[in-house]
Amino acid sequence: MRRHVAGELILSFVPNQEQRLWRTLTRSKQQLRRDRVRLQSQLEALLEDCRIKLASCVSDLLGVSSWRMLGGLAEGETDPQVLAALAEPELRATPQQLADALAAAASMDREHRQVLQLFMERVKLIDRHIAQLHEATARCLHSPQEAVVRLAGVPGFGTDSAQQVIAEVGPRAATFDSAQQLASWVGVCPGREESAAVSQSDRSPKGNRVMRRVLNQAANAAVKTKGSIFQSLYRRLVPRLGHSKAIWAIAHRLCRLAWKILHAGVEYIEYGLTRDAKALRRRTARLVLELRSLGYQVTPPAAPTQV
Numbered sequence: 172m173r174r175h176v177a178g179e180l181i182l183s184f185v186p187n188q189e190q191r192l193w194r195t196l197t198r199s200k201q202q203l204r205r206d207r208v209r210l211q212s213q214l215e216a217l218l219e220d221c222r223i224k225l226a227s228c229v230s231d232l233l234g235v236s237s238w239r240m241l242g243g244l245a246e247g248e249t250d251p252q253v254l255a256a257l258a259e260p261e262l263r264a265t266p267q268q269l270a271d272a273l274a275a276a277a278s279m280d281r282e283h284r285q286v287l288q289l290f291m292e293r294v295k296l297i298d299r300h301i302a303q304l305h306e307a308t309a310r311c312l313h314s315p316q317e318a319v320v321r322l323a324g325v326p327g328f329g330t331d332s333a334q335q336v337i338a339e340v341g342p343r344a345a346t347f348d349s350a351q352q353l354a355s356w357v358g359v360c361p362g363r364e365e366s367a368a369v370s371q372s373d374r375s376p377k378g379n380r381v382m383r384r385v386l387n388q389a390a391n392a393a394v395k396t397k398g399s400i401f402q403s404l405y406r407r408l409v410p411r412l413g414h415s416k417a418i419w420a421i422a423h424r425l426c427r428l429a430w431k432i433l434h435a436g437v438e439y440i441e442y443g444l445t446r447d448a449k450a451l452r453r454r455t456a457r458l459v460l461e462l463r464s465l466g467y468q469v470t471p472p473a474a475p476t477q478v
Contacts, residue, residue: 184356189245193311193338198202198381200304201335207297212225214241214290221283222275228264228374233294235290240273245288249277285467304457308334309465315342316467323458326440327393329459335385336429350427357382371452375419375471384427390421397450401425 186194211233213227223244229237236258236314236404243254254276262269278478312319312334322333347353354360358378393401394417401421408417432439455471462469 186341187298189311190341191211193334194381195307196304196308196311197335197338199351200301200308201381202295203304207294207301210290210293210297214294215286217286217290221279223279224272225269228268229262232295238291240269241291244273244276244279245284245291247284249279250275260431271325273307305465308338309467312337312369313466314338316462318342318433320467320469321436321438322429323462325389325393325428325432326396326399326441327389327391330458330465332385332389335381337433339379339382339385340429340433342433343436344430347434350409350430351431354423355424357386357426359383359386380433383422386422386425387418389425390418393421393425394418398441441458 176472213231225237225240226232231237232241239257240254243257250256251270251273252266254273255266258264258266258269261274264272265285315337318337319330322328322336323330328336344353348358351360355376356378358376359382361375375396393399394405402425404424405417405421408420412420428439431437459469459471
């Protein structure tokens, strides 16, 4: 008690009740996504056990084409040609390749088909719950929609990741007086473990797991955005640091940038290389549609006039 009165203790960050509700929604949605990925792995293992190599022919085992073929398997279809015909014409794999991957469908017993049906019902249930949480998150985060829109415009971020960041640090990151404090709390800055003025380790602190995951995913997406400053920064760092440390450096930069956008209420302006105008228009249109589907009022920026 005396140390607290003397100001020697640093209080923990305890968000208010509204922000705790935001965290509950975003973290629950992320947990459901992990369950969906885990269920997809179990589904692939089940098909492998039946000698069905469908995962080698499709990029997404739970996509439209593969979902139709899985439904046919669960309903008792045994003809590989009939199952392959359920795929979309745009699928890269040819009907013959799909038929070869599904050749063991005739030997699939009833119990495996029943388990497959149960897996598909669980996927539908998880998808329905994710959609409900998505709508609830958009409804609860409607008041700080301007902050969501500004943060979603940063390369690597999107509507969902912007909502997760705001749920963790608040719409203005008011608890943190500087970007350095936020980076230290998140755990994306170098650690300091010294003894006798000798650095023992510069390993980053544990920090906030949710923010570390979001920033890591955003960093991996940002370095793939053509023409962005993060792509050029990654190319400059990766020969010296390697991929993992370079991504972590980008995550640190994104964390400081997120604090600036939220705390100062400014918008992101790209000062990197000249970005592809067509790709920029596509991303802007996609982002505007996603934000409007959540009920946000968004006005797309005017296209620059060419002289």
